Amino acid sequence: MNNDQLSEVLSAYLDGESRDPEAVERLLESDPAARRRYDILLSQSQALRRLPSPEAGPEFAVRLLARLREQQTRPYRGWVMGVAPWMLAAAVAFVLAAAYLAIQAPPESRVSPIATEIQKWREIDPDLLDSILLERIAADPDALDALESEYAGVSPDADGRYAADGAPAGMYEDLPLDTWIEDLNPDEEAVFRELLVAYAMEG
Amino acid sequence: MNTPSDWELVALARAGDDQAFGALVRRHENGLIAFCHRMTGSRDDAEDLAQECFIRVYRYLWRLRPEAKFSTVLFGMARNLTLNFLRDAKRRGRCRTQPLTSHDAVQERVCNPLHTPDSQARLSELEARLERTLELLSPEHREILVLRELNGLDYDAIAAVIRRRKGTVRSRLARAREQFRIRWLELGGGDL
Numbered sequence: 001m002n003n004d005q006l007s008e009v010l011s012a013y014l015d016g017e018s019r020d021p022e023a024v025e026r027l028l029e030s031d032p033a034a035r036r037r038y039d040i041l042l043s044q045s046q047a048l049r050r051l052p053s054p055e056a057g058p059e060f061a062v063r064l065l066a067r068l069r070e071q072q073t074r075p076y077r078g079w080v081m082g083v084a085p086w087m088l089a090a091a092v093a094f095v096l097a098a099a100y101l102a103i104q105a106p107p108e109s110r111v112s113p114i115a116t117e118i119q120k121w122r123e124i125d126p127d128l129l130d131s132i133l134l135e136r137i138a139a140d141p142d143a144l145d146a147l148e149s150e151y152a153g154v155s156p157d158a159d160g161r162y163a164a165d166g167a168p169a170g171m172y173e174d175l176p177l178d179t180w181i182e183d184l185n186p187d188e189e190a191v192f193r194e195l196l197v198a199y200a201m202e203g
Numbered sequence: 204m205n206t207p208s209d210w211e212l213v214a215l216a217r218a219g220d221d222q223a224f225g226a227l228v229r230r231h232e233n234g235l236i237a238f239c240h241r242m243t244g245s246r247d248d249a250e251d252l253a254q255e256c257f258i259r260v261y262r263y264l265w266r267l268r269p270e271a272k273f274s275t276v277l278f279g280m281a282r283n284l285t286l287n288f289l290r291d292a293k294r295r296g297r298c299r300t301q302p303l304t305s306h307d308a309v310q311e312r313v314c315n316p317l318h319t320p321d322s323q324a325r326l327s328e329l330e331a332r333l334e335r336t337l338e339l340l341s342p343e344h345r346e347i348l349v350l351r352e353l354n355g356l357d358y359d360a361i362a363a364v365i366r367r368r369k370g371t372v373r374s375r376l377a378r379a380r381e382q383f384r385i386r387w388l389e390l391g392g393g394d395l
Binding site for chain 2: 071
């Protein structure tokens with residue numbers, strides 16, 4: 001077990017998330033160096049948990065509700081229920097069309113059509129895009145594991161970068177995905193990946 | 204009478220019950236402000252971000268579905284807002300406006316007769332150094348450490364908030380702890 005692996009095993013054990021807690025306990029009993037590292041992790045964690053945190057003043061909720069009344073903010077029922085599904089469907093169709101066109105005639109420009117579409121979407125309503133994606137993924141975190149194995153070529157590596165080779169499965173397999181992704185900033189990369197997941201979840 | 208769940212309060216708020224939304228805010232305000240505070244280093248900014256987060260939740264009440272924990276949705280939005288805030292602050296070259304230590308919390312301890320001046324000074328120094336160490340971490344490492352150690356989220360909840368696999372949470376958290384230890388030693392910290 002290398003240094004990084006040991007750190008990961010001890011950190012997970014500390015959080016009660018170890019895959020094999022009994023093996024870790026045996027290691028801690030037999031290896032003084034591992035025991036020492038674990039004790040440091042434990043002390044560090046306890047010290048952080050004791051740090052005082054600020055609490056909301058008694059007026060926080062009152063100010064918030066007053067602000068909502070001032071802005072006459074109401075839950076976004078009408079717009080979301082009426083327009084958002086239409087917009088979402090249109091956006092999905094638009095991006096799929098862009099992907100189809102890219103397959104038929106790869107663009108000479110290195111700027112990807114999907115990157116452009118993500119940018120446009122973000123300009124229209126980034127919060128809506130984020131909230132839709134967040135909600136879907138939050139509803140089923142395990143879906144990410146399954147989907148990432150399907151889209152192996154699209155998964156980021158340990159540094160958060162996408163693989164430069166290895167064709168992703170499915171509809172993107174003929175696209176020069178790595179070339180597109182090189183043009184994306186980290187935020188766009190994150191949204192791009194989430195869009196792939198969202199499309200896959202759409203079935 | 205049973206305390207209503209978060210999602211029951213959401214349902215009431217959707218029906219126009221502002222008191223229910225107020226109860227939801229009071230239930231989560233401290234955790235959310237604590238998270239934003241540790242991320243931004245400023246109590247004022249943390250309160251502004253928390254307010255903005257609740258306003259967005261209110262606007263999107265109709266979109267929220269009870270499949271996930273309500274706190275996961277909330278922290279996910281707060282995370283987006285704080286990361287955007289930090290990015291904008293970096294672009295503007297804005298420094299932290301105040302140390303991470305909460306003024307109110309320090310004030311409370313100063314007035315606590317159980318704390319002698321010596322123990323108080325040692326405690327404040329330790330806390331200031333811990334917070335300075337947190338501050339030196341990358342936002343990515345800081346957020347995962349704060350979500351786990353200060354907000355007490357489990358790996359599944361963190362995975363949903365940062366939108367990464369549970370395995371990524373596991374390895375990133377280990378790296379964040381290792382980075383924390385290195386920075387702590389660089390700042391001259393000894394045994395905790």
